[in-house]
Amino acid sequence: MPTLLSVNLNAIAMLRNRRDLPWPNVCDLGRIALAAGASGLTVHPRPDQRHIRFSDLPDLRALIDDLFPEAEFNIEGYPTEEFLALCEATQPEQVTLVPDDPSQATSDHGWDLVGQHGFLCDVIGRLKGKGMRVSLFVDGDGRSEPMALAKTTGADRVELYTGPYGGCHSDPASAAAEIEKLGVTADAARAEGLHVNAGHDLTVANLPALIARIPYLSEVSIGHGLTADALEFGMAETVKRFRRACGQVV
Ligand SMILES: CC(=O)[C@@H](O)[C@H](O)COP(=O)(O)O
Numbered sequence: 001m002p003t004l005l006s007v008n009l010n011a012i013a014m015l016r017n018r019r020d021l022p023w024p025n026v027c028d029l030g031r032i033a034l035a036a037g038a039s040g041l042t043v044h045p046r047p048d049q050r051h052i053r054f055s056d057l058p059d060l061r062a063l064i065d066d067l068f069p070e071a072e073f074n075i076e077g078y079p080t081e082e083f084l085a086l087c088e089a090t091q092p093e094q095v096t097l098v099p100d101d102p103s104q105a106t107s108d109h110g111w112d113l114v115g116q117h118g119f120l121c122d123v124i125g126r127l128k129g130k131g132m133r134v135s136l137f138v139d140g141d142g143r144s145e146p147m148a149l150a151k152t153t154g155a156d157r158v159e160l161y162t163g164p165y166g167g168c169h170s171d172p173a174s175a176a177a178e179i180e181k182l183g184v185t186a187d188a189a190r191a192e193g194l195h196v197n198a199g200h201d202l203t204v205a206n207l208p209a210l211i212a213r214i215p216y217l218s219e220v221s222i223g224h225g226l227t228a229d230a231l232e233f234g235m236a237e238t239v240k241r242f243r244r245a246c247g248q249v250v
């Protein structure tokens with residue numbers, strides 16, 4: 001089974017939020033991603049709604065239900081009461097719990113599975129009771145032991161935080177070391193019967209080596225790098241469209 005791709009729309013939403021205008025439209029971009037074969041959409045609604053807005057969620061849910069019923073909706077975030085209520089109203093196929101503080105610029109670490117164990121058991125029980133699959137954002141730091149604890153929370157999956165790997169884009173030796181750490185943690189999770197997802201700062205360049213080490217990787221969720229590529233590889237055609245709009249013969 002190949003690794004599935006869930007397209008994270010946060011970066012698109014952040015661009016949209018620069019103006020009080022409805023473009024780039026997150027639903028339209030989500031539709032294009034799913035039509036191109038992405039297996040799902042990911043959003044990370046933060047309390048200040050600086051990227052995805054809570055009001056985006058019903059539209060994205062309807063997009064999947066109406067046009068792509070095989071696709072999955074993955075909602076990521078810190079499980080405040082507000083976040084849990086959003087998940088219950090939206091019924092994503094997967095909820096990824098992330099230990100982000102509201103002040104964080106972006107996600108930069110996994111859960112403290114010892115200190116937060118009881119809290120996570122309660123939250124996961126609540127979400128699973130409502131029919132949602134739950135994944136836990138964890139550090140891929142080469143430790144095996146936390147994966148046994150992750151299993152006892154009731155989670156179905158873990159998502160390896162791949163930020164440190166992504167940060168090694170110009171340092172192959174460090175990248176290889178990070179891959180091995182991710183692999184050891186992934187192997188331990190798999191041995192516990194957990195499915196393994198991964199995400200943060202993944203790119204076309206760094207994905208193949210990661211999947212070579214973790215061939216059973218279930219899903220990657222990618223936003224920043226994918227959006228950057230969409231801009232770069234879509235720029236030439238877009239400039240032609242605008243030149244035509246200027247009356248130029250292109
Ligand atoms: C959970 C995670 O790894 C993050 O990558 C996150 O979902 C991205 O969120 P932002 O794009 O809002 O920083």
Ligand SMILES: NCC(=O)COP(=O)(O)O
Pocket residue numbers: 008042076159198199200201202221222223224225226
């Ligand atoms: N779960 C990680 C994610 O959804 C996307 O992270 P990034 O590609 O925007 O770094």
